[in-house]
Amino acid sequence: MTAINAPRDKYNAVWIIFFILGLGTLLPWNFFMTATMYFTSRLKDPPTDLFSNQTANETSEGGDTRTLLESKFNNVMTLCAMVPLLIFTCLNSFIHQRIPQKLRISGSLTVILVVFLLTAVFVKVDMAPMPFFTLTMIKIICINSFGAILQGSLFGLAGILPASYTTPIMSGQGLAGTFAAFSMICALATGSALQDSAFGYFITACVVILLAIMSYLALPRMEFFQYYIESNGSRPSADEENKMDLLKKDSPAEKRPVVNLMGDEAKPSVSVVNIFKQIWVMALSVCFIFTVTIGTFPAVTVEVQSTVADGGAWKTYFIPVSCFLLFNVMDWAGRSLTAVCMWPGKDSNWLPVLVALRVVFIPLFMLCNVQPRYYLPVLFSHDAWYIIFMIFFSFSNGYLASLCMCFGPKKVPQHQAETAGAIMAFFLSLGLALGAAVSFAFRAMI
Numbered sequence: 001m002t003a004i005n006a007p008r009d010k011y012n013a014v015w016i017i018f019f020i021l022g023l024g025t026l027l028p029w030n031f032f033m034t035a036t037m038y039f040t041s042r043l044k045d046p047p048t049d050l051f052s053n054q055t056a057n058e059t060s061e062g063g064d065t066r067t068l069l070e071s072k073f074n075n076v077m078t079l080c081a082m083v084p085l086l087i088f089t090c091l092n093s094f095i096h097q098r099i100p101q102k103l104r105i106s107g108s109l110t111v112i113l114v115v116f117l118l119t120a121v122f123v124k125v126d127m128a129p130m131p132f133f134t135l136t137m138i139k140i141i142c143i144n145s146f147g148a149i150l151q152g153s154l155f156g157l158a159g160i161l162p163a164s165y166t167t168p169i170m171s172g173q174g175l176a177g178t179f180a181a182f183s184m185i186c187a188l189a190t191g192s193a194l195q196d197s198a199f200g201y202f203i204t205a206c207v208v209i210l211l212a213i214m215s216y217l218a219l220p221r222m223e224f225f226q227y228y229i230e231s232n233g234s235r236p237s238a239d240e241e242n243k244m245d246l247l248k249k250d251s252p253a254e255k256r257p258v259v260n261l262m263g264d265e266a267k268p269s270v271s272v273v274n275i276f277k278q279i280w281v282m283a284l285s286v287c288f289i290f291t292v293t294i295g296t297f298p299a300v301t302v303e304v305q306s307t308v309a310d311g312g313a314w315k316t317y318f319i320p321v322s323c324f325l326l327f328n329v330m331d332w333a334g335r336s337l338t339a340v341c342m343w344p345g346k347d348s349n350w351l352p353v354l355v356a357l358r359v360v361f362i363p364l365f366m367l368c369n370v371q372p373r374y375y376l377p378v379l380f381s382h383d384a385w386y387i388i389f390m391i392f393f394s395f396s397n398g399y400l401a402s403l404c405m406c407f408g409p410k411k412v413p414q415h416q417a418e419t420a421g422a423i424m425a426f427f428l429s430l431g432l433a434l435g436a437a438v439s440f441a442f443r444a445m446i
Contacts, residue, residue, distance in 0.1 A: 030180035275416050361392075
């Protein structure tokens with residue numbers, strides 16, 4: 001069976017489903033991250049009016065007036081998100097052979113849906129700052145733990161399909177941030193109380209997660225999807241199991257002969273070490289990309305204050321628009337561009353060079369008008385500098401990360417592609433965790 005005989009993806013249905021699933025993998029984290037204005041408003045000690053839209057990141061000219069919980073919220077939130085993401089991506093290499101893929105993906109989406117429903121309910125429940133902070137971090141740990149299982153399973157599955165089917169996952173993940181930022185801006189623009197806006201905001205997330213669940217349940221019915229699952233040597237009754245095991249060279253399940261449409265020959269064994277030797281440049285590149293990105297966004301970038309707002313409406317919208325919306329729109333644009341352009345190629349030396357050059361964004365953002373600050377001077381005080389840096393920072397993140405995730409599985413033979421995709425997902429998660437760890441240092445240096 002060859003790709004020449006592959007059925008057509010009617011109406012691009014499989015592409016759209018992977019796009020929606022990509023949206024579902026990062027939507028939970030982006031909705032929590034973008035709602036920092038709401039969360040910090042409930043961490044003031046003693047609790048103050050929740051109905052003001054001007055309370056987030058409030059500082060005075062004399063110094064930092066925020067409580068300890070407010071000042072550390074972004075760093076702790078990032079750490080509580082990225083470390084579980086890494087740990088559960090590793091654990092996914094064990095559970096993938098014991099838990100059916102359908103249960104892993106649909107079950108993870110269901111748990112995330114329940115967490116968002118609870119988050120919406122707790123918007124209406126009065127709570128002291130410390131219990132609220134603790135409960136919020138538990139929810140963040142929960143959604144990212146199950147999000148890791150979801151993401152690892154999804155990338156491993158996409159590795160079986162043509163390279164263009166990794167793009168909708170990456171593009172969907174980019175849209176997740178854009179959708180979250182736009183939703184928050186709309187909530188602020190309504191002029192509603194911050195508490196009411198947050199309630200509608202989290203209910204919106206529930207609707208999208210429910211759509212992702214319905215889309216996944218429709219995927220096995222697609223002839224195009226069934227063709228590539230069968231041609232990869234997987235039986236439909238096996239629920240298209242992910243063959244990745246990060247800690248063992250050969251999976252016991254892979255030593256069993258399986259029947260496929262090519263005949264009765266056994267499927268070649270898969271060595272994770274050998275696969276890594278072929279894709280290590282792509283794996284380390286995607287890890288470095290997200291280390292730089294999460295090291296500065298949002299822990300550093302969200303603390304930048306406008307110098308041109310002068311107390312006007314732009315002060316309220318500066319971070320939601322210039323930080324969250326702009327980042328996610330340009331990140332999405334970068335991810336989506338790989339659908340029509342894949343320069344540099346998978347064997348080009350330019351790709352790791354461009355990845356390494358992104359390190360320059362760390363000092364650039366640290367030298368913007370981050371407040372409060374104690375050590376470094378402000379060299380780029382005007383809002384325009386921050387916006388320019390954000391455009392290049394976010395576009396390069398989306399484009400280069402998507403290239404790496406597309407090229408990784410295509411540098412190995414077809415029967416190893418699923419394992420390569422899961423390895424790439426692991427190093428993506430590793431980059432997120434490392435970025436969360438170094439974000440404390442980057443913010444402290446300012």
